[in-house]
Amino acid sequence: MAEDFEEIRRRQGADMVNVFVPTTPNPTTGFLIAVDRTEIILMDMTVDDAFKMIFTLGVITPGGPPKDSGAPLLRRSNPLVTSRDSVAGRVDRACLALTSLADSPMPMRTHYCGEVNERLVGTSVSVAGWIHRRRDHGGVIFVDLRDRSGLLQIVFDPDAAEVFAGAERLRGEWVLRVQGTVRPRPEGTVNPNLASGQVELLATAIEVLNRAEPLPFQLDEEVREETRLKYRYIDLRRDVMQHRLRLRHAVTRAMREYLDKHGFVDVETPMLTKATPEGARDYLVPSRTQAGKFFALPQSPQIFKQLLMMAGFDRYYQIVRCFRDEDLRADRQPEFTQLDIETSFLTRDEITDLMEGLVRELFHKVLGVKLPDPMPRMTYAEAMRRYASDKPDLRIPLELVDVADLVKDSEFKVFAAPAADKDGRVAALRVPGGGEKLSRKQIDDYQAYVARYGAKGLAYVKVNDASKGREGCSRRSSSSSRTPRSPACSSAPVPRRATWSSSVPTRPGSSTIRSARCA
Helix, strand or coil: CHHHHHHHHHHHCCCEEEEEEECCCCCCCEEEEEEEHHHCCCCCCCHHHHHHHHHHCCCCCCCCCCCCCCCCEEEECCCCCCCCCHHHHHHHHCCEEEECHHHCCCCCCCCCHHHCCHHHCCCEEEEEEEEEEEEECCCCEEEEEEECCEEEEEEECCCCHHHHHHHHCCCCCCEEEEEEEEEECCCCCCCCCCCCCCEEEEEEEEEEEECCCCCCCCCCCCCCHHHHHHCHHHHCCCHHHHHHHHHHHHHHHHHHHHHHHCCCEECCCCCCECCCCCCCECCEEECCCCCCCEEECCCCCHHHHHHHHHHCCCEEEEEEEEECECCCECCECCEEEEEEEEECCCCHHHHHHHHHHHHHHHHHHHHCCCCCCCCCCCCHHHHHHHHCCCCCCCCCCCCEEECHHHHCCCCCHHHHHHHHCCCCEEEEEEECCHHHHCCHHHHHHHHHHHHCCCEEEEEEEEECCHHHCCHHHECCCCCCCCCCECHHHHHCCHHHHHHHHHHCCCCCCEEEEEEEECC
16 A cells, blocks of 8 residues: 555656545545646535535536536546556546536537527527528528527538538538537528527537438428328427427416416326226226236226315316227317316305416416406306307307297298297397308208207398398399299298398398297
8 A cells, every 4th residue: 555655646746636535424434536736626515425426426427517607527537546456446446536617518508599699699609409401602501400499590601611511511400519609690681580580600519419311201391191190200390290289388387387376286096997987988908917807098087086075185186198989079089188177165156267267377378368357157048049059159250049029920830830839939040141152052951950950940031231121131143133032031021021130130141041949
């Protein structure tokens, strides 16, 4: 050992100091390390803390603390001790030095492309992403680098010969890391459509992280769904798909924030469970350990959330995957995600208020749309009476109007009989522009359609000019001088026709369809 220390003192010189690094929390054992005096940073910490930092965290690679943060960096130094002795060999392998981060290489990425803006002008940054577009303008090469945050224009100047030569070999969709200096774009080249459109990055170093073969389709190209799914990793690079995934993330994040704020508890329920009677068939998963037996994938967490209510979790939610073996529908596929909520000790109005607040906050945070507070409410009976649907789309201005009092004295018994029946109903639906757009065949098809739902008849009135009374309810064919009457108009009593327009507001060129139904 004495010879080893003599060797250390001989090699280290006056500018080197010995640093004792403990190998256990007990400072009686450890390694003696020779470190350059200029690389020593005095740190106020206990031996235990130093031990934890050095041997628990290990070697901290460049890219940890931010540049010039003053935080220490642990770096493996060149061997300062060489000896045939095993102890000296251990010292060699454990040789660590404290140094400042300013001497280390730049991290793999300091900013996303969309984060580079005019506030960073004059600073050195490192970005990484995919080559979206490459343009060679005869002496200067431009590359639009893309990551999930957006695009950044990279400039390769021929004055930096080595970097420029590397840029000449770049191709689309290669994965690239670039270091450079942020500078303002020249006048007239600013792109207001980009978050980074005020600046560009003058490249000082590049590194090709991965090359790409020619793409089967371009990102802005419309291709068949089968091709998109085959090359899904390319499809997901497209702006529309990136937007959809970010939108979904924003929706789930907003829902969690709202429900957490209102005392709901997110509970994850099992995926492999027993079959329960629900509205569809179950997907089955065979058990490896229990031959001939199966698990069922849940159609919903119905049983589990009822257990939670009984256990006292009075406000439960889960953004959960559900599995239903059923035919595809417009809003349903074999597996889907739903926001599952169960509560106890709440009235109907309290639940409605909570869910309205969730929808309002969701639209406001995600889309920036403010919905009314409170939202309009409608009973089931009113919705069925006005729209014949329990989920009407109020953006569509089509509403049923009761006209039984207008046709109860009509000679047209299809309508007169239901109008006189206390359980019957005669309703009209105004279709703006239907006079020009609806053909006779389409109207006849509607008659067959409403019959499937119990309607006893369907008639129509085409209004050319409501001010002309009976004559205004006719339509003239452009190929004939004959004027076929609308059957509903010709069958209505004359006094009643005068009140038709006030009961069912019409405009020139509109159609009014009447339907009669008995209970």
